Amino acid sequence: MVPPFAEVMDWQHSMSMITNLTNEIDPIRDERSGKVREVGGQAIWSLSSCKPGFGVDQLRDDCMDTYWQSDGQLPHLVNIQFRRKTTVKDICIYTDYKLDESYTPSRVSIRAGTNFNDLQEVEVIDLNEPTGWVMIPVKDIRERPIRTFMIQIAVTSNHQNGRDTHMRQIKIHSPTDQRTLPFDEHGTFTTVDCKQYSCVR
Structure with a gap:
């Protein structure tokens, strides 16, 4: 007999139950360490709806006290369109169930996809009263970061069957190219004299 958990793992779309731990997920720290770079600033952002004064500017102002508030029927959409094909490693969303409750x-x-007409679902995430950053890895069928012209984030349901949604921040991360010389795969340099040859300058 196949346990229910195994059946869930076999779904066409990977379904994840995420309870966010704010101490573990810190996109700012990852950006500063050079692991990823934030590429949302290279994109054009649009929303399916918003209350006046609660739109894209609030979603991207690096302030956890402001937020986007939708104003319409589900699903609520955040559209992120890049001018050129961009590699996306993960999407970080900041929400606060303690403050927003049914809006979460x-x-x-x-x-x-490349535009609104050919978007395909690549991930579905279930959130359990999240407070803080939630990181959503985005991968292609080969388990590599996707390369795309457009990302759409769709809120398909809210806690307590809420109608409108609050999102406080969204960050889009691209991996940094940390590859150096081909022989790096055989080990890393340990001495100061050798480390000067560890990358092409």
């Missing part, structure tokens, strides 16, 4: 997303769908 409970299910989020991530879609990717």
Whole structure:
């Protein structure tokens, strides 16, 4: 007999139950360490709806006290369109169930494509009363970061069956190219004299 958990793991779309731990997820720290770079600033952002004064500017102002508030029927959409094909490693969303309650997303769908007409779902995430950053890895069928012209973040349901949604911040991360010389795969340099040859300058 196949346990229910195994059946869930076999779904076409990977379904994840995430309870966010703010101490573990810190996109700012990852950016400063050079692991990823934030590429949302290279994109054009649009929303399916918003209350006046609660739109894209609030979603991207690096302030956890402001937020986007939708104003319409589900699903609520955040559209991120890049001018050129961009590698996306993960999407970080900041929500606060303690403050927003029924406005907090409970299910989020991530879609990717070249434009609005060919978007395909690449990830679905269930959120359990999240407070803080939630990191959603975005991968292609080969388990590599996707390359895309467009990302759409769709809130398909809210906690307590709420109608509108609050999202406080969104960051889009691209991996930094940390490859150096081909022989790096055989080990790393340990002495100061050798480390000067560890990358092409």
